[in-house]
Amino acid sequence: MKLGSILVVDDDENDQFICEYTIRKFDPDIRILKALDGAEALDILRTETPDAIILDINMPVMNGFEFLDRYAAEFEEHAPVVAMLTSSHLGKDRERAMQYAFVKSYFEKPLTAQHLTVMAELLGA
Amino acid sequence: MSGRQKAERPWHGLFVATGLWCIAVGVGMMALWLAEPAGFAARHPGVFGLKFNAALADAIVGTALILIHRGYRRLPALMMAPVLLYGVLALSQHLFRIDVGIDTLLHTPFVDIGTSLPGRIAPNTAICFMLIAIAVALRALKGRGGLLQTALGFVTFIIAAAALLGYAIALDFAHDWITFTRMSLQSASCFTLVGATLIFAETREAGYPRMTLAALLGVATYLILLAMTYRELYRFEAAFGLTFSTNGPHGTLSSLVLISGTLYCALVAHLFHSARKARHMAADLADKRARLSAIIDNAGDGIITIDERGTIQSANPACTRIFGYHPGEMIGRNVKMLMPEPYHGEHDGYLARYRATGEARIIGSGREAEGRRKDGSTFPIDLAVARLDLGGGTVAYSGIVRDISERKRYETALIEANAELEEFAYRTSHDLRSPIASSLGLLTISREMLADGETAALEQTLGRMERNFRRLDHLIQNIITLTRNRLMEEDDQPIAVGAVVAEAIEALSHLDDVQRITIENHVTEELTIVAKPSKFHVAIGNMLSNAVKYHDPQEAQPRIDIRADRRAGRVRISVEDNGLGVPPASRHLLFQMFKRLHPNRSFGSGLGLYILRKSAEGLGGTALYEAREKGSRFIIELPEREGQ
Numbered sequence: 001m002k003l004g005s006i007l008v009v010d011d012d013e014n015d016q017f018i019c020e021y022t023i024r025k026f027d028p029d030i031r032i033l034k035a036l037d038g039a040e041a042l043d044i045l046r047t048e049t050p051d052a053i054i055l056d057i058n059m060p061v062m063n064g065f066e067f068l069d070r071y072a073a074e075f076e077e078h079a080p081v082v083a084m085l086t087s088s089h090l091g092k093d094r095e096r097a098m099q100y101a102f103v104k105s106y107f108e109k110p111l112t113a114q115h116l117t118v119m120a121e122l123l124g125a
Numbered sequence: 126m127s128g129r130q131k132a133e134r135p136w137h138g139l140f141v142a143t144g145l146w147c148i149a150v151g152v153g154m155m156a157l158w159l160a161e162p163a164g165f166a167a168r169h170p171g172v173f174g175l176k177f178n179a180a181l182a183d184a185i186v187g188t189a190l191i192l193i194h195r196g197y198r199r200l201p202a203l204m205m206a207p208v209l210l211y212g213v214l215a216l217s218q219h220l221f222r223i224d225v226g227i228d229t230l231l232h233t234p235f236v237d238i239g240t241s242l243p244g245r246i247a248p249n250t251a252i253c254f255m256l257i258a259i260a261v262a263l264r265a266l267k268g269r270g271g272l273l274q275t276a277l278g279f280v281t282f283i284i285a286a287a288a289l290l291g292y293a294i295a296l297d298f299a300h301d302w303i304t305f306t307r308m309s310l311q312s313a314s315c316f317t318l319v320g321a322t323l324i325f326a327e328t329r330e331a332g333y334p335r336m337t338l339a340a341l342l343g344v345a346t347y348l349i350l351l352a353m354t355y356r357e358l359y360r361f362e363a364a365f366g367l368t369f370s371t372n373g374p375h376g377t378l379s380s381l382v383l384i385s386g387t388l389y390c391a392l393v394a395h396l397f398h399s400a401r402k403a404r405h406m407a408a409d410l411a412d413k414r415a416r417l418s419a420i421i422d423n424a425g426d427g428i429i430t431i432d433e434r435g436t437i438q439s440a441n442p443a444c445t446r447i448f449g450y451h452p453g454e455m456i457g458r459n460v461k462m463l464m465p466e467p468y469h470g471e472h473d474g475y476l477a478r479y480r481a482t483g484e485a486r487i488i489g490s491g492r493e494a495e496g497r498r499k500d501g502s503t504f505p506i507d508l509a510v511a512r513l514d515l516g517g518g519t520v521a522y523s524g525i526v527r528d529i530s531e532r533k534r535y536e537t538a539l540i541e542a543n544a545e546l547e548e549f550a551y552r553t554s555h556d557l558r559s560p561i562a563s564s565l566g567l568l569t570i571s572r573e574m575l576a577d578g579e580t581a582a583l584e585q586t587l588g589r590m591e592r593n594f595r596r597l598d599h600l601i602q603n604i605i606t607l608t609r610n611r612l613m614e615e616d617d618q619p620i621a622v623g624a625v626v627a628e629a630i631e632a633l634s635h636l637d638d639v640q641r642i643t644i645e646n647h648v649t650e651e652l653t654i655v656a657k658p659s660k661f662h663v664a665i666g667n668m669l670s671n672a673v674k675y676h677d678p679q680e681a682q683p684r685i686d687i688r689a690d691r692r693a694g695r696v697r698i699s700v701e702d703n704g705l706g707v708p709p710a711s712r713h714l715l716f717q718m719f720k721r722l723h724p725n726r727s728f729g730s731g732l733g734l735y736i737l738r739k740s741a742e743g744l745g746g747t748a749l750y751e752a753r754e755k756g757s758r759f760i761i762e763l764p765e766r767e768g769q
Binding site: 012014015017018021022025058060061086087088090108109110111112 | 551552554555556558559561562563565566567569570573586589592593708711719
């Protein structure tokens with residue numbers, strides 16, 4: 001199934017750039033929403049639910065895990081595919097993230113076209 | 126005067142008492158002889174058993190004893206010469222059946238009582254005079270007791286005491302060694318006293334135990350009396366043919382005396398032995414007790430004993446140090462006074478359950494618990510409780526308490542340090558990889574742009590990569606600073622605070638936007654502080670770069686003010702800005718590692734304020750944050766150590 005819209009949550013401007021560029025290359029029709037931290041992301045999610053969320057963990061103000069807690073608690077409808085995208089290799093971070101039902105995948109930076117293919121497949125599944 | 130000398134005093138008084146008695150007896154008897162009371166002598170012939178010469182000798186001996194007590198040496202020794210001579214001559218008359226005229230030399234008796242010849246004294250009396258003359262002379266010359274004196278006194282005492290007892294139990298042979306000549310009662314009393322004086326006074330110096338001497342004396346006197354009784358009884362039986370068998374030999378009664386005497390002696394010996402053993406055991410026990418209490422009293426751990434109901438029965442001095450209560454405040458009260466909740470409320474239950482079921486929670490094993498001091502403060506303790514089964518089914522418990530506050534403090538510090546290190550490693554590995562991952566992504570994009578010939582976009586992407594690497598470099602520099610700060614040993618030196626601030630401002634010039642900001646150094650030139658220079662530089666530099674980084678780009682006149690003052694024994698250096706400030710919700714995260722609190726400004730390593738805190742702590746101070754109406758005030762407070 002085609003990805004219609006993706007919310008990218010990352011405080012790093014370069015990572016935002018890489019995501020945007022990679023997504024454009026993958027499918028220029030995908031609408032890209034951007035948030036620099038968890039709080040901004042929640043604000044956006046209150047108005048619309050994208051097909052997928054790409055979520056960094058280490059962010060100022062509200063980090064990825066805090067965001068997941070709030071997103072799980074405060075929202076009834078969740079984006080079908082939430083993928084973690086982080087530079088952390090640590091298994092315990094991965095385990096913690098995968099406990100959320102809506103977290104479908106865990107990728108290491110940088111984002112690549114293969115990651116997006118996986119996400120598209122997950123959306124179709 | 127030492128205690129030992131004090132204890133010897135009554136024994137020393139024996140010299141005076143004996144001396145006075147001998148003089149009184151001697152002078153009294155001489156007066157009686159001279160007065161010649163014929164009627165009195167007829168009514169009380171026994172009084173005149175003590176002859177005039179003997180009375181004189183008694184008086185001389187008594188005087189000598191008092192002189193010795195007064196510290197005279199030669200005079201009393203010299204006085205013993207005639208007494209000795211008198212004794213020798215008197216005895217010789219008996220032994221060799223001669224008459225040297227000594228008996229009536231000074232006085233001719235008006236009456237003749239209890240003697241074979243007028244004025245003659247008994248051989249045992251003569252022997253006693255000889256013995257005490259030698260012993261008293263020795264004592265006078267030496268000024269202290271000795272083995273020979275004691276032995277002489279011993280023999281004198283036994284002879285005289287046997288005579289005395291002979292009077293008491295009407296055994297004539299005890300005082301009448303030969304028929305018609307007896308040792309008088311008065312003489313016997315004098316000799317007994319003199320003998321005792323020679324044996325007991327100052328024997329401590331000579332090293333003889335008085336108890337043993339007294340026991341030996343008693344037994345010896347008894348044995349002699351026994352032997353005499355046996356001899357007399359045997360003679361009596363033989364004379365009168367007293368026997369309990371029809372044709373057997375006589376001697377049943379006398380043998381009975383001997384047997385009972387032997388049994389009695391054995392009993393006395395046994396008693397004496399037991400008493401000695403008991404004394405030794407008591408001394409041994411006292412010694413062990415003293416050792417044990419010395420150990421308990423000097424133990425570093427608190428040692429408490431309680432009874433079955435929890436009442437404190439003993440507490441050593443360490444308990445006072447640990448809990449703040451004096452032993453008197455603890456003994457008799459329930460041990461739960463030393464416990465905070467929940468132990469305080471549950472302890473009675475523990476004891477009751479243990480009594481009922483034998484189910485032990487801590488008895489027989491050690492564990493960590495909590496104690497409560499007199500002032501109410503609580504502290505961690507290591508507690509070892511043991512059950513003490515005392516005699517008669519009594520059960521008590523001993524508890525050994527160790528204050529482990531310090532150990533716990535170290536433990537906590539260690540755990541915290543370890544957790545911090547772990548966090549540091551985790552965050553570092555993440556933050557080190559982050560710019561690399563990003564750069565790898567950018568590299569892929571650059572290749573595509575190059576292939577597509579998008580030069581302008583490529584240029585921009587390369588700029589992004591450069592920024593990534595700068596960020597990485599910055600992070601690594603920070604890590605190096607932290608590590609160096611942690612590991613570097615440096616000595617305190619006087620530092621001019623104003624100059625360090627000026628230097629740090631100068632070093633900021635490479636930062637973006639710094640030209641736009643008015644930075645003012647208000648620190649007076651004179652202010653110096655004694656601190657570790659490197660850590661101090663790092664702290665000041667971090668406060669300043671932090672203020673520059675988080676200035677407000679929207680602010681028309683961004684400014685930073687640096688001030689320093691002394692306050693309550695501390696030097697306080699503050700850096701004020703009118704920048705972005707710290708959102709109230711994030712303030713609790715300040716000074717923690719890898720916390721970036723500002724959205725959209727991710728250029729920091731997240732270590733800046735952590736480095737500031739670590740540096741301030743390394744200097745023995747603290748890092749503080751105060752919110753301003755607009756902007757922030759970061760402060761380090763350092764202990765005052767005035768510059769030279």
